[in-house]
Amino acid sequence: MTARVVLTGASGFIGSAVLRRLTGQDADVRVLARRDLPLPAGVEQVHADLARPGTLTGACSGARVLVHAASHIGSDEQLCTRVNDLGTDALMREAERAGVERIVSLSTTAVYGRGPHRGAAVGDLEPAPGSPASRSRLAGEAHALRHGALVLRTGLVTGAGDRWVVPALAELVRRVPGHWRGGRAELSMIDVNDLARLVTTAALATTGPSGSGDPARGVRHAVHPEPVRNRDLLGRLAQLGVLPPVRGELTWRECQDLLEAHPGRVGERQLRLLAFDHHYATDVWQACRSAPGEGPLAALGEAAPWYRAHLARTASS
Numbered sequence: 001m002t003a004r005v006v007l008t009g010a011s012g013f014i015g016s017a018v019l020r021r022l023t024g025q026d027a028d029v030r031v032l033a034r035r036d037l038p039l040p041a042g043v044e045q046v047h048a049d050l051a052r053p054g055t056l057t058g059a060c061s062g063a064r065v066l067v068h069a070a071s072h073i074g075s076d077e078q079l080c081t082r083v084n085d086l087g088t089d090a091l092m093r094e095a096e097r098a099g100v101e102r103i104v105s106l107s108t109t110a111v112y113g114r115g116p117h118r119g120a121a122v123g124d125l126e127p128a129p130g131s132p133a134s135r136s137r138l139a140g141e142a143h144a145l146r147h148g149a150l151v152l153r154t155g156l157v158t159g160a161g162d163r164w165v166v167p168a169l170a171e172l173v174r175r176v177p178g179h180w181r182g183g184r185a186e187l188s189m190i191d192v193n194d195l196a197r198l199v200t201t202a203a204l205a206t207t208g209p210s211g212s213g214d215p216a217r218g219v220r221h222a223v224h225p226e227p228v229r230n231r232d233l234l235g236r237l238a239q240l241g242v243l244p245p246v247r248g249e250l251t252w253r254e255c256q257d258l259l260e261a262h263p264g265r266v267g268e269r270q271l272r273l274l275a276f277d278h279h280y281a282t283d284v285w286q287a288c289r290s291a292p293g294e295g296p297l298a299a300l301g302e303a304a305p306w307y308r309a310h311l312a313r314t315a316s317s
Contacts, residue, residue: 003204004028006060006100008050008091009069011037013161014106014154017196018069019043025204032059032070050087051079059091060098065203066091068105068144073133080136088140092147102216103149104203107141109188109221109280110134111153114269116277118186122153122219124281130269141219150202152222155188155280157195158296160306165189168266169274170243170311173234175262178250180275183231188223188279191299194292195222201290220284224295227279236297240304242311 005022009015010031022029023040031039032048039045048055050070060066068091072083088105095103112120113128129135141151156165172180202216237243250258252275259271285292293299300307 002026002028003065004030004063005065005067005203006030006032006063006095007067007069008032009071009106010039012069013163014157014192014195015069016161017159017192018067018199021193021196021200022067022203025200027065027204030059030063032056050091051082053087053090056090056094058094060095060100063095063098064101066095066100066103067199067203068103068149069199071106071133071137071140075132077132080132081139084133084136085139085143089143092143092149096147102203102205103144103147104199105141105144105149105151106199106222107137107151107153107219108134109153109155109223109278111138111141114272117280118277119279119281121281121283122221145218148217150216151219152199152202152284153219153280154195155190155221155223155278157190157192158303159192159299160303161192162303162307163310166237166242166307167311167314168270169234169237171264171266172259172271172274173243173246175264175266176250176255176258176271177246178248178254179231179234179246180250180255180271181252182249183229183234183246185230185275186227186277186279187230187233187274188221189228189233189296190223191293191296191303193299194224194296197293198222198284198288198290202288205288216288220287221280221282222284223280223282224292225282225285226295228295228297230274232297236300237307240300240307242300242304242307
């Protein structure tokens with residue numbers, strides 16, 4: 001039976017990958033968006049805005065599945081609260097009114113705050129979000145969980161369309177040239193296409209009984225099972241011509257001094273995330289009966305042309 005799926009965030013990096021995956025499955029997709037989007041044939045669009053809960057009325061009518069991939073990741077505390085917290089609450093209430101059977105909601109491991117974190121499973125760490133975006137997304141998780149959702153906390157997401165992870169690395173290797181803390185940090189990552197495959201598999205799974213016995217409910221880490229060493233990540237990107245080769249090693253104090261001496265867009269919080277261990281245990285692939293794939297380093301080859309073009313454009317602007 002064809003499942004009607006409501007999708008938020010279809011214009012974003014992750015949401016657009018999920019949309020591409022859903023349209024290749026036996027799914028009838030309805031996108032919620034604030035403005036008109038160029039959508040594949042057969043995809044319905046409803047104008048709705050998470051920051052204006054009244055626009056969500058009827059948005060989930062007739063749907064069996066909700067995939068919530070929209071969020072505001074800026075620094076505006078009020079807007080983050082309106083979209084990620086209050087908007088998610090309104091959306092989940094609308095899904096309940098419509099009788100939606102399965103909800104998959106995207107979140108982030110950033111809700112754990114400042115690391116290092118080494119192999120922690122869900123429940124091992126007390127969330128300590130350090131930004132308006134991560135605080136409000138943690139609040140949004142609570143609304144989704146009350147309605148029986150599968151909440152996927154993603155790590156670093158890479159692939160064509162990534163405007164944060166690799167662009168931040170590109171800026172930092174210029175401002176702080178060298179292997180930060182020897183490049184030993186291990187990071188939880190996932191390729192965007194593997195994430196989209198995981199989300200779609202979970203969304204279209206046969207609905208099981210509610211409660212803790214359902215493997216596709218509750219909080220899971222949406223990361224590849226094998227963490228990536230920072231030195232290997234930078235080496236792979238240099239091999240692909242995305243970044244220049246990195247040479248030498250820097251202590252953390254040297255990293256901080258160079259970062260301060262060469263101001264830019266990326267701050268110490270982001271550098272710390274990349275220079276210290278931030279990796280998490282996951283059982284999501286077994287729970288959703290899906291294979292994790294070769295991993296984000298292998299997938300970078302396909303994304304490399306996009307990264308090279310994007311970094312060239314941003315460098316010239």
